[in-house]
Amino acid sequence: MSEHKDYSGAKIGMWLFLFTEFMLFGGLFILYSAYRTLHPADFHRASGELSAALGGANTVILLTSSLFMACSLTAIQKGRKGASMLLVALTASCGALFLAVKGFEWASKFHHGIYPGGPGLLQRPPGEVLFFGLYYVMTGLHGLHVLAGTILLCVMLALLARERIRQDDCVKLENSGLYWHLVDVIWIFLLPLFYLAA
Amino acid sequence: MSYLEAQGRGGLLSWLSSTDHKRIALLYLFLLVPLFWVAVSLGFAMRLKHLFAGDFLMSAQTYNALFTVHGVIMIFMFVIPGLPAVFGNFFLPILIGARDVSFPRLNLLSWYFFAAGAALALLSLFTGRGAPDTGWTFYVPFSLRTGTNVPLAVSAAFVLGLSSILTGLNFITTTHRMRAPGMTWHRMPLFVWALYATGWIQVLVTPIIGITLVLVILERLFGIGVFDPAKGGDPLLYQHLFWIYSHPAVYIMIVPAMGAVTEILPTFARRTIFGYRAIAYSSIAIAALGSIVWAHHMFTSGMSDLAGVIFSLFTFLVAVPSAIKVFNWTATLYKGSIDMQPPMLFALAFVFLFCIGGLTGIIQGALGLNIHLHDTYWIVGHFHYVMFGGTGFAFFAALLYWFPKMFGRMVEPKPVFIAWGLMFAGFNLLYGAFLLLGGMGMPRRYYAHLPQFHPGHLAATVGSWLLVAGLLVLFGSLLRALRSGRRAEDDPWGGKTLEWRIPSPPPAENFAEVPVIDAAPYAYNPGRRS
Numbered sequence: 001m002s003e004h005k006d007y008s009g010a011k012i013g014m015w016l017f018l019f020t021e022f023m024l025f026g027g028l029f030i031l032y033s034a035y036r037t038l039h040p041a042d043f044h045r046a047s048g049e050l051s052a053a054l055g056g057a058n059t060v061i062l063l064t065s066s067l068f069m070a071c072s073l074t075a076i077q078k079g080r081k082g083a084s085m086l087l088v089a090l091t092a093s094c095g096a097l098f099l100a101v102k103g104f105e106w107a108s109k110f111h112h113g114i115y116p117g118g119p120g121l122l123q124r125p126p127g128e129v130l131f132f133g134l135y136y137v138m139t140g141l142h143g144l145h146v147l148a149g150t151i152l153l154c155v156m157l158a159l160l161a162r163e164r165i166r167q168d169d170c171v172k173l174e175n176s177g178l179y180w181h182l183v184d185v186i187w188i189f190l191l192p193l194f195y196l197a198a
Numbered sequence: 199m200s201y202l203e204a205q206g207r208g209g210l211l212s213w214l215s216s217t218d219h220k221r222i223a224l225l226y227l228f229l230l231v232p233l234f235w236v237a238v239s240l241g242f243a244m245r246l247k248h249l250f251a252g253d254f255l256m257s258a259q260t261y262n263a264l265f266t267v268h269g270v271i272m273i274f275m276f277v278i279p280g281l282p283a284v285f286g287n288f289f290l291p292i293l294i295g296a297r298d299v300s301f302p303r304l305n306l307l308s309w310y311f312f313a314a315g316a317a318l319a320l321l322s323l324f325t326g327r328g329a330p331d332t333g334w335t336f337y338v339p340f341s342l343r344t345g346t347n348v349p350l351a352v353s354a355a356f357v358l359g360l361s362s363i364l365t366g367l368n369f370i371t372t373t374h375r376m377r378a379p380g381m382t383w384h385r386m387p388l389f390v391w392a393l394y395a396t397g398w399i400q401v402l403v404t405p406i407i408g409i410t411l412v413l414v415i416l417e418r419l420f421g422i423g424v425f426d427p428a429k430g431g432d433p434l435l436y437q438h439l440f441w442i443y444s445h446p447a448v449y450i451m452i453v454p455a456m457g458a459v460t461e462i463l464p465t466f467a468r469r470t471i472f473g474y475r476a477i478a479y480s481s482i483a484i485a486a487l488g489s490i491v492w493a494h495h496m497f498t499s500g501m502s503d504l505a506g507v508i509f510s511l512f513t514f515l516v517a518v519p520s521a522i523k524v525f526n527w528t529a530t531l532y533k534g535s536i537d538m539q540p541p542m543l544f545a546l547a548f549v550f551l552f553c554i555g556g557l558t559g560i561i562q563g564a565l566g567l568n569i570h571l572h573d574t575y576w577i578v579g580h581f582h583y584v585m586f587g588g589t590g591f592a593f594f595a596a597l598l599y600w601f602p603k604m605f606g607r608m609v610e611p612k613p614v615f616i617a618w619g620l621m622f623a624g625f626n627l628l629y630g631a632f633l634l635l636g637g638m639g640m641p642r643r644y645y646a647h648l649p650q651f652h653p654g655h656l657a658a659t660v661g662s663w664l665l666v667a668g669l670l671v672l673f674g675s676l677l678r679a680l681r682s683g684r685r686a687e688d689d690p691w692g693g694k695t696l697e698w699r700i701p702s703p704p705p706a707e708n709f710a711e712v713p714v715i716d717a718a719p720y721a722y723n724p725g726r727r728s
Contacts, residue, residue, distance in 0.1 A: 009300045009375040016367040016401050023405035027439050031413075031424055034435055116422040126423075126430020133422035133429075137413065 007171045014175040018182050021145075025186055028138050032193060035130045042127020048198035049114075050135070051105065055195035058101050059187065065094030066184045069177045076160070079167040085160050088153055088173075091180065095150035102143050106136075135194055142190060145183045152176050200606065200703040217302035218706060223288035224604070225309050229316060230276055230284060231673075237271040238666065240264045245628070245662040248655040251647050258645040262331035263346070265643055267323060269334030270351060274358045275316055277585050278447060280593045281454035282400075283312070283365055286393045288604060290369055292697045293387045295378025295715060297707040300371040308364040315358035322350035333643060335444070338425040338436045342417055349418055352411045359404045359411075362450070366400025369393050380715035387695045387719045388477050392457025395481040399446045399453075403489060407443035410436065434499055441492035449488040451585060452552075453481055455592030456523055459545045462599050463527055464720040465693045466542035467534025471720050473526035480519035487516040497568045506565050513563035520556055524549060539691065540614040544595035547622055551587025555580060558633060573643075576636025582629045591621075594672065601676070602690045606703040607683030610675055617672035624664025631658035695719050 036043045072087030109132075113120025116133055156176050159165045165173050201220045213221055244264050247255050256264070287305065291298055299305050323329040326347035332340055336355075341348050373394045377386070414436075416422050423429030425436045464471045471477065493501060493509040501509075527549055536542070558580040562571045571577060602608055635654040640647060647655055689698035700708060 006300065006375055009371050012374055013301060013304075013367055013371045016370055020363055020367075020401055020405045023402055024409050027406045027409040027413075027442075030439065031435060034432070035424075035430075038432075039430070116420040129423045129429050130431065133424050133431075137416060137422060137424070141409075 005169075010171045010175060011178075014178050018178060021182055021186075025138070025141070025189075028134065028141070029189070029193075032134050032138070035127070035134065036197075039125075039127025039130065042125050043131050044198055046124075046128040046131035046135075047194060047196070050195050050198075052195045052198075054101055054105050055191055058098050059191050061094050061098045061101070062184045062187050065091045065098075066181055068094065069180045073170065073173055073177050076165065076167060076170045076173060081160060081163070081166075084173075085157060088157050088160065092150050092153040092157070095146050095153065098146055099143060099150070102139065102146075106139075138190060139194070142183070142186055145186070149176075149180050149183050152179065199705060200701065201706050202606070202703050215306075217298070217306050219287050219291050219298050219302065219305060220604075220704060220708075222305050222309050223284050223286075226279060226283040226287065226312065229313060230280060233271055233275045233316060237268050237276060238669065240268040240271075242662055242666055244268065245659045247645070248647065249659055251649060251652055251655075253646075259328070259331065261645045262643075263323075263329035266330050266333050266351075267319075270319060270330070270355065272585075273334055273447075273451075274355050275312075275319065277451045277589050278358075278362060279312060279365075280451075280589060281458055281596060282369065282393060282396055282450075283308075285389075285458060285596050285600060286365070286369060286396075286454060289600065289697055290372060290390060290393055291376065292700070292704065292708050293390050293695055294373065294376060294381050295696055295709065295713045296372065296376035297709060297712070298376075299368050300375055301368050304364055305368055308361045308368070311357055311361035311364065315354045315356075315361060318350055318354035318357060322347045322354060326350065335440060336411070336414060337440075338414065338417070338433045339427060341414055342426060349415050352414050356408055356411045359408050362400050363404045363408075366397035366404070369397040370401065373397070378712050378715055382715075384475065384478070385715055385718050386478075388460040388471065388474070388481075389454070389457035391478040392453050392460070392481045395485040396450050396453045396457075399450050399485050399489070403443045403446040406439055407447075410439040410443070413439075434496070437496050437499055438493065441495045442489075445492035445495065446485075446489045448581075448584065449484055451589045453484055455548065455589040455596075456520075456552075457481070458592050458596040458599070459527070459548050460523070461693075461695065462541050462545040462595055463530050464722065465599075465691050466537045466539055466545075467531050468537070468692070468722050469530055469534040469720075470718075470722050471526070472529035472532075473522075474718065474720075476522050477526050480522040483519040484516065487512060487519065491516055494563055494568075497565060498572045510563055510565050510568075514560060517556060517560050520552075524553060524556075537692075540609065540611050540618065541595050541599035541691070543615070543618050544591050544598060547618070548588060548591040548595060551583055551591060551625070555583030555585075555588055558583060570639075571636060573641055574636035575632040575640045575642055578642050579629045579632030579636055582632065587625060587629070597676070599691070600697070601679065602686030603697055603702045603704070605680055605683075606686050607679045608686050608690060609679040609683060613671055613675040617668045617675065620664050620668030620671060622668075624661045624666070624668055627661030628658045628665055629661075631655070631661060694721050 068087045068091040072084045072091065075084035075087060109115065110118070114132055115121065116136060121129055121132055153176060156165065156173055159172060201218055213225060216222065243256070244261065247261060287299070328346040330346050330348050330351040331344060332346075332348060336348065336352060341352075373386075373390060413422075413424055417425050421429070423431050425431045425433055427433060460471060460477055491509060491512045493505060494513045497506055497510075558576070562568050562577065562580060598609060598614065631654045635651055635658070636642075638651065638654070640651045640654070686702045688700065688702055690702075691698070696713060697704075699713070
């Protein structure tokens with residue numbers, strides 16, 4: 001086969017993939033809005049039980065990581081491989097840190113029996129059951145995306161090291177960055193819907 | 199050297215690792231055909247059961263499993279991937295003068311997802327506590343409660359959806375980026391327009407069913423409550439999410455079929471297509487309008503009247519772009535020099551049967567009539583007219599039309615004419631009887647039927663025998679052509695689009711030299727602007 005490189009094509013493909021990710025979460029946002037309209041008071045109460053401080057911390061972590069990500073792309077475009085690698089590593093670390101905070105949050109809720117089918121949840125009104133059901137599904141799905149993104153960034157790190165991503169051939173890093181920013185944007189919607197609804 | 203001949207080491211592995219879009223198309227075809235026959239057999243068995251009103255041949259539970267699995271296989275594994283994955287993969291790059299799709303490796307990966315999804319679906323039949331019995335729609339709360347193997351079947355649908363998304367993504371990017379020099383948007387063959395519109399539907403709505411199916415699995419595993427009325431969840435929301443995908447999905451099924459027919463009609467009428475732009479834009483219009491009509495599946499589920507009126511209105515509107523296509527096809531035939539070859543016959547059957555399917559759809563889209571027709575055999579008749587009479591016949595039309603190009607062999611026309619006669623008669627007997635039965639009130643998915651419905655059921659069952667006999671003759675003659683058919687010329691039908699300018703079967707990278715396009719497709723009327 002003849003070698004075929006089409007950076008615009010690769011980016012179009014990535015954007016289409018991002019649309020599918022938006023629609024994937026879109027179904028959940030529809031459910032959220034329907035149930036919140038049905039049970040406004042329950043959602044309000046349940047939201048108060050989530051730690052806005054931890055949610056806020058995670059927001060800062062993700063936003064910072066997106067900044068690192070954008071800088072790493074600029075760095076490789078200027079031919080500074082070392083700086084780019086450092087910035088990608090920082091981005092991935094932020095991803096891991098985010099997951100650690102998320103895990104801590106989930107664990108403390110589990111500890112109080114607040115999980116689907118858990119004793120602390122079943123005796124509550126239906127709106128709160130739905131709130132926490134959606135909370136686990138949506139932050140869980142988002143967490144999976146952060147995990148996938150972190151792994152992806154580690155792969156990019158290896159590709160940078162082997163100079164498979166270079167100053168003149170960095171569309172892979174750019175697409176990874178697009179994906180990472182998407183994960184970030186989705187969190188920006190999750191934060192107010194779950195943590196700040198109270 | 200053609201794409202069929204061995205490159206490198208050869209053998210099965212050279213096919214399973216090939217990123218050639220033409221080989222991938224054949225990989226799909228080799229999975230689709232057996233799956234199609236499995237689903238046909240299940241449908242055939244269901245019709246046999248109705249030879250008698252009461253107990254016969256199988257238990258009621260088996261019957262439930264049969265209509266579920268028939269629907270799941272036909273929809274997710276034959277009709278949705280049928281035209282895009284087989285003919286789209288094979289001809290999209292050729293029709294726009296490209297050597298392959300934009301992402302050849304992703305294309306192969308889509309096939310593996312498809313194969314994995316099909317394997318999971320078949321596995322769900324024989325493992326766990328029995329084959330799924332929910333119907334292909336997996337409606338909650340029953341799909342949450344039933345002991346049968348729903349989670350595996352649902353996972354299969356999820357993986358198949360992933361395959362469909364990746365194919366759509368690939369086709370959109372290919373259409374944007376890979377067109378040959380001079381191949382402007384308005385010089386693209388209309389099959390490409392149809393695939394492009396289909397690609398957008400696949401990309402934008404398939405994720406919705408993805409997340410919905412994941413929620414069914416999570417609900418069954420962890421009881422999160424979002425669809426479970428016992429925990430405050432609303433099953434109606436499941437129906438909304440399901441149909442937000444599954445209604446546009448019927449356009450994933452029909453739009454490429456329309457595209458293929460649009461290629462066939464000008465070739466055998468020896469005329470330029472009438473209303474090129476109208477047909478091209480109506481594909482996009484169907485994709486757009488078709489995405490906002492989903493709740494017409496739920497008129498009896500307890501929506502507000504206002505919502506009902508709005509969705510009914512949009513349902514009527516979506517018929518407009520489909521009708522535009524039908525009028526333009528008819529106008530293309532007018533004063534054409536019609537050569538009634540087998541592909542043409544199947545394409546014309548498509549137009550006729552699709553009209554019945556479409557018009558019955560309008561009838562049931564009316565709010566009042568829908569109450570009477572909902573969940574009856576009328577609905578089953580309607581969607582078989584669209585999905586089988588429409589997409590199925592178009593699939594065979596496309597297969598017969600492009601067979602010489604794909605395999606380099608000609609199909610003997612005579613047995614195909616006989617097959618067509620059997621299929622067309624059997625089809626109308628079978629599903630025409632369904633429409634009448636439904637109008638009389640025969641509910642769908644019932645194992646037993648009342649005596650007054652018996653003549654109709656008898657007619658339908660006899661129709662199913664004719665239909666299957668026709669299919670057997672058709673596939674028999676295709677297999678014979680594959681083995682010992684006459685060698686095909688480069689352009690056996692006198693087609694004008696790019697695929698007929700390259701050898702049959704095409705070489706590995708399609709074009710020795712990438713063509714430069716300087717005219718519209720279907721250039722049959724010299725001197726006249728198309």
